[in-house]
Amino acid sequence: MAMWPELGFQQSPYATGPVPATEEGENLFVGREANAKRLANRLRSSELHPTIEGDNGVGKTSLVAVVGYRLRRDYERGDTGQALIPLPAPFQLTQKSDAAALERKVLLAVASAMIENHDLLKNGGHNVPDVSQVKRWLESPIVAGGGLGASVLGVGANATRSVAVNTGAGFNEEGLRSTVFGWLEQCFPTPQSGAFICVIDNLELLETSKDARALLESMRDGVLSQRGLKWVLCGARGIVRTSASSPRLEGRLSEPLELHPIEDSEISNVVARRLDQYRIADTAIAPVGPESFKFIYDVLNRNLRNALGYSEDFALWAYEEGYFEQGEPALGELLREWIKRRADRSNEDTKLTGTRAWEVFDALAIKGGSCSPGDYEEFGFNNPQAMVPHIRSLEDVNLVISSASEEDRRRKTIEMTPRGWLVRYARNGYSLSE
Known part of the structure; x- marks a missing residue:
């Protein structure tokens, strides 16, 4: 028998991935109700796209998933006529990403979402395209063309039409753009009629706010401005705030919603809920109970993802060593x-x-585990360059991770790793106090 059923659980209560956008995910959602209300309000009531900023592993993706699930559920129940429907997966960006490729992914995802949610939107009174035509267009080896204004399915078509073999996934670039944009305007004529919710996650993978800002600016007059699309941008270490400060993005992105670690009074409930959700036997043995989980959470500087990962590591070790018989x-x-x-x-x-x-x-640990190169005076240096060799030495032994950028002095670009916090715990005499 597999380990977790043998211990009395359906699956691991310590999985590190975001909670799903389902009723199960909502049951596991702890300590974020105030943030959830703010994000939902911004999605419902503002034409600006919400942004979320917080450290890696703090729970940004889970927040967006649960809020999106609730908004869709409200529409399904008939509690509102505003159809806010999340796309099924977030978009991930890297330094190799470009605006054209991202736009194509978004428009293909929207076309698929139109098919998936056709009946839901139609029953709610929205004017949606014929789903059979959408399917045929997605799968067709032939596209209709004829000038930059040409498209298919009668949206944005002009008098000049030709037929060409499709070299993409059923679309030429301009046909894809004009047709899907037409669908969105047809289905969501006003902000209050709704939108598909699109998420860009882990914006910090672009490494600097300069890269992030350039990509977002290139999206400004396309998918970032299109009626019927509502974006949520998530990033760590201040990258959202510095990216959104571009003059070209004014009037598009909201001030970041800052996500902090879950309050100490709530953290034990994170695991308590998970144990209840996945327990399949009254005799189930929890490898890491609520109070033990809080201890790991504190050692690892209140990082939820890392605490869950270490809890699962311990569970595997204790099971393999045969310690569960002790209770x-x-x-x-x-x-x-x-x-x-x-x-x-x-x-x-x-x-x-x-x-x-x-x-x-040690000074970085006392400071909370994160800083910017611009904080050099707090570490006793005369300039940022004097601190750099020591940061590099710490990086070489995996005690800190750095994504420094000369133009982003405001960002917290230097952070202690989970391994760094373990070393700090040992060096501090196994004490959690400074």
Whole structure:
């Protein structure tokens, strides 16, 4: 038998992925109701696209998933005539991304969403295209052409038409754009009639706000301005705030909704809900209970994703070593010893020469684990360049991660890693206080 059913659970209660956009995800959603209300209000009531900013692993994707699920559910129930329907997957950007490729992905996803939600929108009184024609167009090896204004299905067509073999996924570029934009305007004639919700996640993968801003600016007059599309942009380390500050993006993106770690008073409920959700036996044994989870969360500087990952690592180790026969109370004590051993091993394996880098490391921990190159004076340096070699030394042993950018001094570009927090725990005498 697999491990989790043997322990009395349907699946791992410590999975690190975002909660799903389902009733299950809503049941697992803890400590974010105020943020959820703000995001839902911005999606319902503002023509600006919401943005969310927060550290990696803080729960941005889960927040968007649950809010999107609730908005769609409200429309399905008839509680509102505003059809806010999330696309099924977020869009991920990298430095190799370009606006044309992103727009094509978005428009193909919207066309598929029109098919998937045709009956829902039609029953709600929205004017949606004939789904059979949409399907044929998506799958057709032939496209109708004839000038930049040409399209198919009668949307945006002009008098000159020709037939050509399709070299894409059923569309030529201009036909795709004009037709899908026409569908959106037909289906969502006003902001209050609704929109498809599109998400760009992990905007920091573009590495600098300059790259992010350039890409967003190139989208400004296309999908970022199209009626019937509502965007949510998510990013870490201040990249959203600096990207959205571009004059060309004024009137498009809202001030970021800042997402902070879940409050200490709520964090035990995160695992309590998961244990309840996935428990399939009254005799189930939780490898990491609510209080033990809070301990891991505190050691790892209140990072939810990292705390869940370490909880699952412990569960696997304890199961493989045969410790579950001792019961849950003994597992709690064992977990603390396991964390101490991992912290000691990480500390012993860290080959960092010289005291100055350690001083920077300890000062960074006291500061909360993140800083900008512009904070050099707080670390006792005369200029940013003097601090750089020590940051590099810390990066070399995986105690910090840096994405410094000369133009982005306002961003928190230097952060301690989970391994860094374990080393800090060992160096601090296994104390969580500074």
